[in-house]
Amino acid sequence: MSVTVLFLGPLRDLTGADRMDLPAPLCWEGLLGAVPRTVADRLSEARVRIAVAGTLLEDKKALMAGDGEEVALLPPVSGG
């Protein structure tokens, strides 16, 4: 019974890993409490988005991920 949390881009460096398995169900407070403090600080920034099962959350504080779902933590992007 777990949720896979993915750390994209620079968040990966703060965590030292690109993923982490956390117990399901996972809510916003549960996520903040489980990731390193430096990541939790970044997650509070408006520009950092969260997707659950491939869908962006409009309100990341409404996060609720169930067993087997993937939660992606998405910092500001830079392409081109």
Place this chain on the structure above:
Amino acid sequence: MPRLTLETPADVRLLDSGMSVGEALAAFNAAHPDAGGIATFLGKVRPDDDVRVLELTHYEPLTLPGMRELADEALTRWPLDGVLVWHRIGVMNPGEAIVLVAAAARHRRDAFHAVDFLMDYLKSAAWLWKREKRADGWHWIEPRTQDFADRNRWE
């Protein structure tokens, strides 16, 4: 040799190895025989400073769907025959192609605008993360203020 076949009106790809620019544009040209003109932009890894390599990572469920939406948005905004939006991911060397964008239209202004629009959004809104390796290690790159200002021109 099998000819490259493009999807119309939008051919959108993430490529994990080098792109053949000439082949892509020849195929794009062939796919839009009624266009009066084609505008293209080729973005490359800038060979300056002490950048050794550049790496682009993506998030599979969002990156390509997001690029498709962007291509559809360009097709909605301007009267275009078609667009091509190709973006590299993975590790690239200075001088290598990162991104290739093309727009075919009856009239040149629409094609120029569409390519400009697509590049502004790819730079600062596509789900891609860029870092470069210099002598002292890896550095993550964030869009410059100018990149956001460029994008805001279209809103």
